[in-house]
Amino acid sequence: GAGVSQSPSNKVTEKGKDVELRCDPISGHTALYWYRQSLGQGLEFLIYFQGNSAPDKSGLPSDRFSAERTGGSVSTLTIQRTQQEDSAVYLCASSPWTSGRNEQYFGPGTRLTVT
Amino acid sequence: QQPVQSPQAVILREGEDAVINCSSSKALYSVHWYRQKHGEAPVFLMILLKGGEQKGHDKISASFNEKKQQSSLYLTASQLSYSGTYFCGTEGSSNTGKLIFGQGTTLQVKP
Secondary structure, X not given: OOOOEEEOOEEEEOXXXXXXXXXXXXXXXXXXXXXXXXXXXXXXXXXXXXXXXXXXXXXXXXXXXXXEEOOOOOEEEEEOOOOHHHOEEEEEEEEOOEOOEOOOEEOOOEEEEEO | OOOEEEOOEEEEEOOOOEEEEEEXXXXXXXXXXXXXXXXXXXXXXXXXXXXXXXXXXXXXXXXXXXXXXXXXXXXXXOOHHHOEEEEEEEXXXXXXXXXXXXXXXXXXXXX
């Protein structure tokens, strides 16, 4: 079946502009996660959703970052007034959340470059 | 708190074995292992739930010592395809679904 998809695959934006990153999870997966990965670094947790609710937003770096999920499916990560330090690959993952198992399946990511 | 992985990097010849360790300072519900190849997304390898289980997948296996809050990934008879960066992700003592990933271990397998 179809995996997790993300769009756009690449985004170049000027400092100060707003950007929206989209994630389409695997159909039927109830949990959805956003991570950020800077060049050569590990995976930094941003936020996760169970259905349309976000139980944990603690990883969002600042109030410029927000995310929503609608219909228990598509999620959008919005970064307002982008800064150069926001440049990174933003990865989305989804999980079936069955029997306490939450293995995560990652999308290809969106590479964000802020100039 | 971020789990600590060791070693940071390892270079092997084909057919050699390797062990990657993941250590947490907090009680854990589960440990996940993922592999990421350069320029690609991380790929799920296995999940270990508290209870001290050990799992295997082909020549890759893992163990989870709940009391020590440690997990180890074992790669035996390594193949070129094993090259990549391995991340452990830890889930806290309750089944919240939130994973905190280690900094990664880069594995390079040479012919």
